[in-house]
Amino acid sequence: MNIPYTVETRPDTGLANGKLGIWLFLASEVMLFGALFSTYIILRTGAAEWPHGELSVLLGAINTVILISSSVTMVMAWASLKMNEWSKHRLYLILTFVLAGVFLVNKYFEYSEHLALGEGPWASTFLAIYFTLTGLHGLHIVGGMVVMAYFIGPGAKMAKTSPEQFTNRIEYTGLYWHFVDLVWIFLFPVLYLL
Amino acid sequence: MQSDPAEVKKTVRKYFMIGAALLLFTAITVAANLIHLAVPLAITVALIIATIKGSMVAAVFMHLNHEKKWIYASLMLTIVFFIVLLFVPLLTISDTFGTHISAPGAPAHGESGQERKD
Numbered sequence A: 001m002n003i004p005y006t007v008e009t010r011p012d013t014g015l016a017n018g019k020l021g022i023w024l025f026l027a028s029e030v031m032l033f034g035a036l037f038s039t040y041i042i043l044r045t046g047a048a049e050w051p052h053g054e055l056s057v058l059l060g061a062i063n064t065v066i067l068i069s070s071s072v073t074m075v076m077a078w079a080s081l082k083m084n085e086w087s088k089h090r091l092y093l094i095l096t097f098v099l100a101g102v103f104l105v106n107k108y109f110e111y112s113e114h115l116a117l118g119e120g121p122w123a124s125t126f127l128a129i130y131f132t133l134t135g136l137h138g139l140h141i142v143g144g145m146v147v148m149a150y151f152i153g154p155g156a157k158m159a160k161t162s163p164e165q166f167t168n169r170i171e172y173t174g175l176y177w178h179f180v181d182l183v184w185i186f187l188f189p190v191l192y193l194l
Numbered sequence B: 001m002q003s004d005p006a007e008v009k010k011t012v013r014k015y016f017m018i019g020a021a022l023l024l025f026t027a028i029t030v031a032a033n034l035i036h037l038a039v040p041l042a043i044t045v046a047l048i049i050a051t052i053k054g055s056m057v058a059a060v061f062m063h064l065n066h067e068k069k070w071i072y073a074s075l076m077l078t079i080v081f082f083i084v085l086l087f088v089p090l091l092t093i094s095d096t097f098g099t100h101i102s103a104p105g106a107p108a109h110g111e112s113g114q115e116r117k118d
Helices: A017-046 A057-082 A086-116 A125-152 A154-161 A163-193 B005-034 B039-061 B069-091
Strands: none
Touching: A017 A125, A017 A163, A017 B069, A057 A086, A057 A163, A057 B005, A057 B039, A086 A125, A086 A163, A125 A154, A125 A163, A154 A163, A163 B005, A163 B039, B005 B039
């Protein structure tokens, strides 16, 4: 049995099912991170004092540059498919995957440095919210990498059997990835600079 | 959302331009942090720049500048709930802003652990 409206748009919404589905998923993600941002505001406004300069701004800024670059390569992976440039699509998707990996390696060094100094999430309220927010964000990076690895590997077969559906899947992956980038755009100043 | 390959080709340059603008705004955010502005001003500047960057990602990379009304409707609903989520919890503590709250058993603020004389 074929699932309807994977490529063609529904007459009532004007959207393919996957498109509306990924946006509803992202809406739930907004609420998830929103709850944690709300927690951060309450903890910070209620604290008698708040630490400043505990995190490496350089490492945070490098990770921001990495994620922004990965957003550009991700949207180019989709645009290349639309322009029927298969090899460019592969290159951009692999680049996005590699940049995501570099982000995590950077984060690993950052975490290691803190943990070596005994600055784990138990050490202070600030470090607890820092590890919670960046840890959850890091899990989203891992999730995105798993999806990208699938489309670089076994999932790429669909490009031959159903190219339009494959293009849609890359678009939805991209929407998720840009959301992950968007969350970091707010995490960076909130945690590293303020 | 563009579906025509020729139309997509035209937007490729825009994607790179937006990417460059995002990197520039990141540099501005870090530079503003080096100036050591007053805390309220620093928070305002950093959040305004982050909002501009986020809007650029949403509008151009996520194609929200030309989407279907169902997407906008679901996002509007999300924004309403997001605002409620951010501000309703604050109302529960709004009467205690600026009040030092000690942990149970800890000496009260300003008493320095000395016993109170009645």
